[in-house]
Amino acid sequence: IPVYDAAQIETKWQKVWEQNKSFATDTKKDCPKKYVLEMFPYPSGDLHMGHARNYTIGDVMARQARMRGFDVLHPMGFDAFGLPAENAAIKHHTEPSTWTYSNINQAISTMKRMGFSYDYQRMFNTCDPSYYTWGQWMFIKMWEKGLVYRGNSLVNWCPVCKTVLANEQVINGKCWRCDTISQKKKLSQWYFKITAYAQELLDDLDTLTGWPENVISQQRNWIGRSVGTEIDFSVLATCDSDKLASEQAEFITDEQRSSLGELEKLTVFTTRADTIYGVSFLVLPPESEVAAKLVQGTAYEEEFLKLKAATEKISAVDRQGSHREKNGVFTGRYALNPVNNRLVPIWIADYVLSDYGTGAVMGVPCGDQRDFDFAQKYNLEIAPIICSKDDALYDELCCEKELKVRHVTWDQAMEAQGYLVQSGPFTGMKGGKHSQAEEAITEYLTNKGCARKTVQYRLRDWLISRQRYWGNPIPMIHCDACGDVAVPLKDLPVLLPKHLNLENGQTLADSKEFYETTCPKCGKPARRITDTMDTFTCSSWYFLRYCDPHNTELPFSKEAVERFMPVDNYIGGIEHAILHLLYSRFWTKVMRDLGLCSIDEPFTNLLCQGMVRDEHGDTMSKSKGNVVPPSSVIEPFGADTLRLAILFIAPPEKDFDWDTEVVQGTNRFLKRAWRLAWQFVFAARDAGLSTTIVPNDSVLEHTNLTHAEQELIRALHTLGLKCTRDFDKNQFNTAISAIMELVNAASKCFVDQHETLNPHLALRLAHDIVLLLAPVCPHWAEEIYQQAFVDTSKPFDSIYDASWPVFDEQRTKQSRIEIVVQIQGKVRGHVEVDADASSEVIQQAALESVAAQLEGKTVKKVIVIPHKLVNIVAC
Ligand code: ANZ
Numbered sequence: 001i002p003v004y005d006a007a008q009i010e011t012k013w014q015k016v017w018e019q020n021k022s023f024a025t026d027t028k029k030d031c032p033k034k035y036v037l038e039m040f041p042y043p044s045g046d047l048h049m050g051h052a053r054n055y056t057i058g059d060v061m062a063r064q065a066r067m068r069g070f071d072v073l074h075p076m077g078f079d080a081f082g083l084p085a086e087n088a089a090i091k092h093h094t095e096p097s098t099w100t101y102s103n104i105n106q107a108i109s110t111m112k113r114m115g116f117s118y119d120y121q122r123m124f125n126t127c128d129p130s131y132y133t134w135g136q137w138m139f140i141k142m143w144e145k146g147l148v149y150r151g152n153s154l155v156n157w158c159p160v161c162k163t164v165l166a167n168e169q170v171i172n173g174k175c176w177r178c179d180t181i182s183q184k185k186k187l188s189q190w191y192f193k194i195t196a197y198a199q200e201l202l203d204d205l206d207t208l209t210g211w212p213e214n215v216i217s218q219q220r221n222w223i224g225r226s227v228g229t230e231i232d233f234s235v236l237a238t239c240d241s242d243k244l245a246s247e248q249a250e251f252i253t254d255e256q257r258s259s260l261g262e263l264e265k266l267t268v269f270t271t272r273a274d275t276i277y278g279v280s281f282l283v284l285p286p287e288s289e290v291a292a293k294l295v296q297g298t299a300y301e302e303e304f305l306k307l308k309a310a311t312e313k314i315s316a317v318d319r320q321g322s323h324r325e326k327n328g329v330f331t332g333r334y335a336l337n338p339v340n341n342r343l344v345p346i347w348i349a350d351y352v353l354s355d356y357g358t359g360a361v362m363g364v365p366c367g368d369q370r371d372f373d374f375a376q377k378y379n380l381e382i383a384p385i386i387c388s389k390d391d392a393l394y395d396e397l398c399c400e401k402e403l404k405v406r407h408v409t410w411d412q413a414m415e416a417q418g419y420l421v422q423s424g425p426f427t428g429m430k431g432g433k434h435s436q437a438e439e440a441i442t443e444y445l446t447n448k449g450c451a452r453k454t455v456q457y458r459l460r461d462w463l464i465s466r467q468r469y470w471g472n473p474i475p476m477i478h479c480d481a482c483g484d485v486a487v488p489l490k491d492l493p494v495l496l497p498k499h500l501n502l503e504n505g506q507t508l509a510d511s512k513e514f515y516e517t518t519c520p521k522c523g524k525p526a527r528r529i530t531d532t533m534d535t536f537t538c539s540s541w542y543f544l545r546y547c548d549p550h551n552t553e554l555p556f557s558k559e560a561v562e563r564f565m566p567v568d569n570y571i572g573g574i575e576h577a578i579l580h581l582l583y584s585r586f587w588t589k590v591m592r593d594l595g596l597c598s599i600d601e602p603f604t605n606l607l608c609q610g611m612v613r614d615e616h617g618d619t620m621s622k623s624k625g626n627v628v629p630p631s632s633v634i635e636p637f638g639a640d641t642l643r644l645a646i647l648f649i650a651p652p653e654k655d656f657d658w659d660t661e662v663v664q665g666t667n668r669f670l671k672r673a674w675r676l677a678w679q680f681v682f683a684a685r686d687a688g689l690s691t692t693i694v695p696n697d698s699v700l701e702h703t704n705l706t707h708a709e710q711e712l713i714r715a716l717h718t719l720g721l722k723c724t725r726d727f728d729k730n731q732f733n734t735a736i737s738a739i740m741e742l743v744n745a746a747s748k749c750f751v752d753q754h755e756t757l758n759p760h761l762a763l764r765l766a767h768d769i770v771l772l773l774a775p776v777c778p779h780w781a782e783e784i785y786q787q788a789f790v791d792t793s794k795p796f797d798s799i800y801d802a803s804w805p806v807f808d809e810q811r812t813k814q815s816r817i818e819i820v821v822q823i824q825g826k827v828r829g830h831v832e833v834d835a836d837a838s839s840e841v842i843q844q845a846a847l848e849s850v851a852a853q854l855e856g857k858t859v860k861k862v863i864v865i866p867h868k869l870v871n872i873v874a875c
């Protein structure tokens with residue numbers, strides 16, 4: 001028996017596959033396609049165990065799909081732009097490109113060493129001009145369609161990365177890349193109008209039945225659709241609050257109103273129009289321009305400016321957090337509640353956000369906890385206008401239309417549903433989100449001309465401009481006369497200049513050679529935009545490019561995309577649940593609307609693999625020094641052992657702790673299976689069989705088999721089917737268990753029969769076991785397959801051109817079964833019958849088997865429970 005020399009076998013087949021382009025796509029054009037894709041890596045160094053797990057999962061899917069007759073597209077590349085390259089280049093005194101390409105080469109060699117079946121002809125890096133030119137091309141198409149704009153607004157700014165961040169890149173108030181608290185800065189920035197697709201991005205989540213539920217719900221929450229009402233309040237021009245107070249004015253008459261004058265309208269967004277009678281203040285955020293105007297030159301301005309400065313230091317997430325103490329200042333001004341002309345003081349507070357809804361809120365302390373907390377702190381009215389029937393106030397107020405009780409006794413807001421009280425004609429109606437009262441009050445105010453039903457989304461437009469160097473330049477030129485002008489398509493790509501002095505802090509904005517240009521419209525001197533695009537733009541369409549990676553006319557042809565898209569199986573980390581997966585969905589829809597393809601969604605099935613932690617359950621990291629590099633397993637045991645261990649240790653979605661014992665155990669199994677396969681092959685050869693002809697089921701049926709051998713055939717079909725089905729469900733760990741069980745059953749039978757297992761059966765088992773393991777342990781399988789099952793005088797014919805073994809449900813059924821025989825409920829014997837024997841036959845066999853014990857007795861009754869037992873009542 002040949003020794004299992006993993007290193008030698010693995011390098012041998014890797015070379016053969018590469019020479020034969022064994023994993024090229026489009027070799028089976030007449031077959032259905034299968035597009036298997038793993039999220040491409042950022043080339044920050046060599047691959048780690050997380051990558052090994054991610055790519056092994058994809059590789060097993062791809063190899064198996066190949067054996068099952070699909071034309072498989074399984075590409076790989078590198079997400080190669082980004083700030084870490086720049087920082088590393090500065091640290092190592094080199095160019096970002098040099099650092100990036102050297103990491104890429106290292107990662108490719110590890111990928112090859114792992115035996116991943118990529119179509120290497122399709123590989124590209126997003127920093128290749130031949131790729132990023134198309135990113136620029138698509139940017140211009142989007143600009144022409146009105147999906148790109150320049151906006152001047154408060155943006156998230158990372159002081160360490162010295163660049164802006166998209167909303168999606170601020171995680172818990174911190175930069176997603178370096179964990180620094182993000183700041184706010186007013187800058188002129190470039191945006192993609194992703195909000196134009198908010199509704200479709202939300203609706204189509206319902207079609208993504210192959211996605212994990214938590215990713216769907218994260219996207220749904222991120223898009224955050226909210227149906228509500230915009231309500232206008234008029235702000236009084238007179239701000240003499242002392243006068244208003246001394247007159248004890250509370251409700252303003254129409255005459256008073258015209259004498260007081262109207263300064264402007266303040267529009268709030270609310271999902272609870274039903275609570276309008278409980279408004280005890282209006283709130284504006286400190287960055288609001290209206291707020292600044294309201295206090296300008298008044299005694300309230302100083303406090304306002306203090307609050308404004310303090311609020312700039314708090315992140316948006318913290319500002320919304322329910323536990324943080326809320327701070328506010330009064331403006332000295334009042335507005336009128338449109339439902340009853342009641343005076344409402346206008347406040348400015350840090351818990352209101354400027355970029356949600358209308359950026360103004362009606363404060364209803366009795367119904368909203370944040371408003372409740374705020375009212376308590378500043379001693380504002382908390383009038384109960386909604387009550388549940390079991391509340392003490394209910395009986396007192398259920399028919400009360402006027403404002404009688406002005407303070408609740410509750411210690412928190414009533415956010416549940418209840419009935420309106422002290423709410424004029426609406427008193428008694430059921431209140432709450434989307435309630436009868438909410439509808440009625442919205443309708444009433446709408447008819448009065450001061451409200452509108454609206455839909456709000458939490459989703460903001462995608463801020464894509466970045467201010468450093470190593471990224472895809474925005475292909476725009478600014479001309480003082482013509483404004484922002486797109487670079488003509490024929491002039492693309494706008495190449496990233498080389499040799500910037502990054503170590504001295506140089507960015508594109510400092511590169512004269514780059515930015516000095518002329519206006520494409522009027523020919524006068526003009527300045528190129530020196531921002532680059534967020535790297536997430538590069539990863540938003542790479543899966544489309546893989547369908548047609550060498551196209552020089554277009555980013556991809558419609559035919560190629562139609563052939564391979566959508567991706568059937570997409571595998572990657574859960575950290576991309578929003579960012580990358582939302583952007584890619586958006587980009588795909590935009591491409592469709594530009595007429596470049598006709599698919600709505602890019603990824604049919606999504607698998608988010610779990611994390612690989614260290615042996616003690618800690619996340620692996622360089623700083624902790626607990627990283628287990630793939631090479632530490634490949635070198636002693638081989639890539640096949642690593643692949644097998646990674647998949648066997650846990651279901652793919654689950655996190656797992658690294659376990660050296662599992663690695664050793666899987667390696668032992670591979671050696672045992674290797675030995676067994678060879679023993680069986682030799683047994684067949686010794687019996688004069690040609691091992692290139694594998695016995696099918698009918699051949700086995702016509703050979704003389706022992707009972708144990710028949711049971712082994714049954715195990716083959718049962719476990720083969722289980723393995724196949726588990727592969728289909730991505731339950732690789734249990735699929736592998738089934739193979740292990742089969743190997744064990746076969747070894748046992750072989751040993752029990754003193755190594756005289758029927759040679760036809762032995763050959764069939766060896767063949768099927770090798771094929772079943774082929775997706776997971778490709779080199780191991782190819783070696784045995786080539787040495788044992790193919791005619792090597794013919795041209796190379798890979799195991800991946802062989803078809804997946806067929807298993808037969810019929811043959812998983814037992815042919816003979818054992819029935820328990822009882823007399824008066826006590827077990828007295830066993831009898832074997834045909835599995836499909838009739839009740840009469842079973843009864844007869846049972847009676848015969850215990851005939852001796854029934855001597856002299858009369859059988860009164862026989863109860864037959866099919867497939868199980870026979871109970872005889874006799875006396
Ligand atoms: C009055 C009210 C009464 C509210 C009540 C709630 C309960 P969703 O569902 O997330 O859309 N809101 C509106 N704009 C805001 C902003 N810019 N910053 C902070 N809060 C804002 O939330 C809608 C509710 O959030 C709105 O309904 C508003 O408070 C608040 F018993 O208006 B509500």
Ligand code: ZN
Nearest residue numbers: 479482519522
């Ligand atoms: Zn011009």
